[in-house]
Amino acid sequence: xxxxxxxxxxxxxxxxxxxLSRIVFKKELKNFEDNLLPLxxxxxxxGLRESLxxxxxxxxxxxxxxxxxxxxxxxxxxAVIGNLLKIEERIKKFGDYLYRxxxxxxxxxxxxxxxYLTTTLIVITGPLAIIGPxxxxxxxxxxxxxxxxxxxxFLVIFITSSGGKGAVYSGISILIYQGFFTLCALLIxxxxxxxxxxxxxxxxxxLLIGVGxxxxxxxxxxxxxxxxxxxxxxxxxx
Numbered sequence: 001x002x003x004x005x006x007x008x009x010x011x012x013x014x015x016x017x018x019x020l021s022r023i024v025f026k027k028e029l030k031n032f033e034d035n036l037l038p039l040x041x042x043x044x045x046x047g048l049r050e051s052l053x054x055x056x057x058x059x060x061x062x063x064x065x066x067x068x069x070x071x072x073x074x075x076x077x078x079a080v081i082g083n084l085l086k087i088e089e090r091i092k093k094f095g096d097y098l099y100r101x102x103x104x105x106x107x108x109x110x111x112x113x114x115x116y117l118t119t120t121l122i123v124i125t126g127p128l129a130i131i132g133p134x135x136x137x138x139x140x141x142x143x144x145x146x147x148x149x150x151x152x153x154f155l156v157i158f159i160t161s162s163g164g165k166g167a168v169y170s171g172i173s174i175l176i177y178q179g180f181f182t183l184c185a186l187l188i189x190x191x192x193x194x195x196x197x198x199x200x201x202x203x204x205x206x207l208l209i210g211v212g213x214x215x216x217x218x219x220x221x222x223x224x225x226x227x228x229x230x231x232x233x234x235x236x237x238x
Contacts, residue, residue: 004182006136006145010152011175014123017153018168021160036118039158040215043122047212050127050205055198058233070233071202078203078229088224091117091173098169106165115164120173121211121223123152127201130230133178134192137185145178184234192234199233 055067082088095116099109106112123129132145152174159167192200207230210223 003137003186004133004179006142007133007175007178007182009142010132010145010149010178011171013149013171014152014156014174015168015171018156018160018171021157022165022168025161036162036215036217040212040217042212043208043215044212047205047208047210050201050208052202053198053205054202055195058195058199059193067199067202070199071206074199074203074232075206075226075229077232079226082225082228083222085228086225087227088117088222091120091224095120095166095169098172099166102169103165108163111163112166114166115159116166116169117224118211118215119156119159119164119167119170121227122155122208123148123170123174124177125204125207125211125223125227125230127197127204129174129178130181130200130234131192131197133181134185137182138189138191196233200230203229203233 054071057064057067058070059065092113095113096109098116099106099112103112126148128144128148132148135141135144152170156167156170207223207226210221210226213219214221214223
C-alpha cells in the first residue's frame with residue numbers, strides 16, 4: 001500500500017464532496033449564521049468528550065508528569081508561540097488567497113473566509129488528523145482515516161449547503177496538515193505512544209470547545225493560534 005494514501009483519500013474526498021455539494025445546493029437551505037448554532041452545540045459536546053480523554057499521567061524523559069499539567073503546559077506553550085506567529089491570521093490570509101484565486105465572482109468574501117477557517121479548524125484539531133497518518137504509514141491501516149473522511153465529508157456538506165463555500169477548500173488544509181504527519185511517520189517509522197495519543201485527544205478537545213464557543217457566538221477565541229498545542233506532546237516525546 002502506498003504510504004500516505006489515507007491522507008490523499010481524505011483530502012481529495014472532501015474536495016470532491018464539497019464541489020458536488022455546491023452543485024446540488026446551488027441555493028442555501030438556511031441562513032449561514034443560523035446553521036452554525038446547532039453545529040456549535042455539536043462541536044462543543046464533542047470537545048467536552050474529547051477533553052476528558054487526557055491521561056492521568058504522561059511519561060516525559062524519565063519522569064511521570066500529571067496529564068492535566070502536561071495538557072495545560074502544551075496549550076499554554078502552543079498558544080504563546082501561535083500568537084507570536086499569528087497562525088490564525090495566516091490561515092485567514094491563505095483563505096483570502098484561495099478566494100481571490102478561485103472565487104472572485106462570489107460577493108461575500110467574509111463568509112467564504114469564515115467558512116474556510118471554521119471547517120479547517122474542525123477537521124484538523126481532532127486527534128485522528130495526527131494519529132491517523134501514523135496508522136496509515138506504520139501499520140498500513142486506513143480505518144481511522146476512512147472514519148475521519150466520512151465525518152469530514154458530512155461536515156463539509158452541512159456547511160456548504162448553508163452557503164459556506166469556503167468549506168470546500170478545507171480539503172487542501174487536510175492534505176497539507178496531515179501530509180506533514182505522514183512525513184513524520186515515514187521518518188520515525190513507529191506509532192505514537194497510547195498515552196501521548198490520549199494527551200493529543202485531550203488537547204484537541206479543548207481546542208474544539210473553543211471552536212464551539214466561536215460558532216455559538218459567545219466569545220471570539222483565536223483557536224487557530226492554539227493549533228501548535230497539538231504538536232507539543234508529539235515533539236516532546238520524539
